[in-house]
Amino acid sequence: MSTRETVDFLLYRWLAVEGLAARPRFAEHGRETFDAVLDLCERLAAEQFAPANRIADTEEPWFDGERVHLPASSHAAAEAYVASGMLAAAQDTAMGGMQLPCVVEMAAQAFFSKAGIGVGGGGMLTSGNANLLMAHGTPLQREVFAKNEFSGRFFGTMCLSEPQAGSSLSDIVTRAVPDGAGHADDPLGPRYRLRGNKMWISNGDHELAENIIHLVLAKIPDADGRLVPGTRGISLFIVPKKLVDTDGRLTGERNDVALAGLNHKLGYRGIPNTLLNFGEGRHPVRAADGGGLDGRGAGAIGYLVGEPGQGLRCMFHMMNEARIAVGLGATMLGLAGYEASLDYARTRTQGRPVGPAGKDPTQPPVALIRHADIRRMLLAQKSWCEGALALCLYCARLVDEQHTGEPAAAAEAALLLEMLTPIAKSWPSEWCLEANSLAIQVHGGYGYTRDFPVEQYWRDNRLNMIHEGTHGIQALDLLGRKVVMDGGRGYAAWAARVNAAIERAIARPGWAREANELAGALKALGHATRAAWATGQPEEALANATPYLQAFGHVTLAWVWLEVALAAEDALAAADGAADADRGRLAAARYFFRYELPRIGAWLGPVESREPLCREMDEAWF
Secondary structure, three states: OOHHHHHHHHHHHHOOHHHHHHOHHHOOOOHHHHHHHHHHHHHHHHHHHHHHHHHHHHOOOEEOOOOEEOOHHHHHHHHHHHHHOHHHOOOOHHHOOOOOOHHHHHHHHHHHHHHHOOOOOOHHHHHHHHHHHHHHOOHHHHHHHHHHHHHOOEEEEEEOOOOOOOOOHHHOOOEEEEOOOOHHHOOOOOEEEEEEEEEEEEOOOOOOOOEEEEEEEEEOOOOOOOOOOOOOOEEEEEEEOEEEOOOOOEEEEEOOEEEEEEOOOOOOOOOOEEEEEEOOOOOOOOOOOOOOOOOOOOOEEEEEEOOOOOHHHHHHHHHHHHHHHHHHHHHHHHHHHHHHHHHHHHHOEOOOOOEOOEOOOOOOOOEHHHOHHHHHHHHHHHHHHHHHHHHHHHHHHHHHHHHHOOHHHHHHHHHHHHHHHHHHHHHHHHHHHHHHHHHHHHHHHHHHOOOOOHHHHHHHHHHHHOOOOOHHHHHHHHHHHHOOHHHHHHHHHHHHHHHHHHHHHHOOHHHHHHHHHHHHHHHHHHHHHHHHOOOOOHHHHHOOHHHHHHHHHHHHHHHHHHHHHHHHHHHHHHOOOOHHHHHHHHHHHHHHHHHHHHHHHHHHHHHHHOOOHHHHOOHHHO
16 A cells, blocks of 8 residues: 555545645645646656755755755755745745645645655755744745745744753743834844854755745843843744845845754754854944944844744744644654555564464475564554644644534634643654664664665654654643643543544444544543642643653544544445455554554553652762
8 A cells, every 4th residue: 555545545534634625725725736736746856856855865955154055866856846836835826836735735734754854955844944934934034035925935943942951941042122213213124133052953055946035033121231131031032044135135245144053863964954143243244324243243143033032933933833744754664664564564574473383394485464463563663654634644633623613613723722732742652653664674774774665764764853852842732722722621521532533433343342442542641631630730740741742642543543544444444445455454443443442541651640759850860
């Protein structure tokens, strides 16, 4: 079964995306145009990204003191991707977009991640940057910056972390001060001067586009020149690498943004990962009144986005979008490894099956896939990766409902998306990485070599557990914020969806067992949730947030698999699909219930008892 067949099943059989064409925003679309976009992206991924994947891994970006160099194949892939129009696929036609549903756009983007996640310049960052400006920027900021990003003239980044702060955004010290008395009158937005350092900036410098638009978090000092502690003082700024006029034309002047160095990573090697210095004076910019320069320059020019002090709220628009995209990228790397190990298991002969009289050494060796333990590893990969793909596309479908559904449905979709975002990021990045590990295992010793692609898939995927918020951060977000927000309304909406699937499945004789098992798991999760917060002490509830995240994720995936299984059973009954593929989905669903769902008891035990060991462990005892 191909990835495309799985995508088609999930889109059309399970999520019924053809029905979206009845909504005014998508009226120009239907199955024919959706398929055309999927066909285009699948072809471009195979022709431009896949051949460049190993090159991008082995020929890392390098800096000659002036420019960052990437392989020619990465430039070609970026050009092909820009030409496809996918940077603006979901945008209004007035912005150069296709007004595609988000769920179709994400399904199409998935092919690029699978073929070469470190190739082509990080389109997700560019479109995410522009989407944030569409939501929070001024009309001119949208026209000058976002529109040129959607066209591919400019590429974008997000600049959050700092060397001394890491994920702790409250501790950032990059500062932004008004650029003179008339700073508020600049047509592009209130103009500030930024000084500071940002770390781990993907695509922070390159020559793939005319310009790079950095979205930078910084603090505006108070009247006494002090930075406000915590996140309340954080504001968001557009800081272009090269300065532009109000028509989006390059002025010919370089902004004071300098590359301090490249980070050399385990995976994702094709995307330059950078340390950037803002306002260090290497590229000083003249004052707004045309006056001279001091020895260091006045700082990098940045234009305020939104209101002062609201930077983190604005940035979450891009961060949440990126978290789902990270989950999808992890999923596709997992699927790439699964397909590679499946092909290897079918063609590699080794060992002999055990018969009634044991093994017969006179018989020829059989394909690896004939061995039960190999099938176990393949089933595990299939259940994790195809389940993760279903989850990510479900989240994308919620985005469409949020923006184009009836008011009540839109509000519920927004609530569900809030609940599921930490799961959509964390679950695929953990379990599809584990799938890559099993893909190496299926290959045996060969999987550990660069003669086969599975070792690179694992290396590339290992980053996904870290970037856009580690597992610990997602766990704190889920248990500390999402399950208790609005008096638990989000949790209740999610549980209602799970219960609805349980009720449908109980009516199916072949799925009543799984429905009851899911009902028991949901009950256990609810009990652990209440127990975690029973004392009302955050330090007690959140000490075991990560096992809670793992259990919540597994219950969510069991629900998703139950939904997918019912759709596959319907397809089998109608006899209008690929019967073997549908039976494979049913087997993967049963695998998840037999082998995976039982794990939640071990995770929920410490949550329910508010186990104090980890928070009370004395550091000297290590």
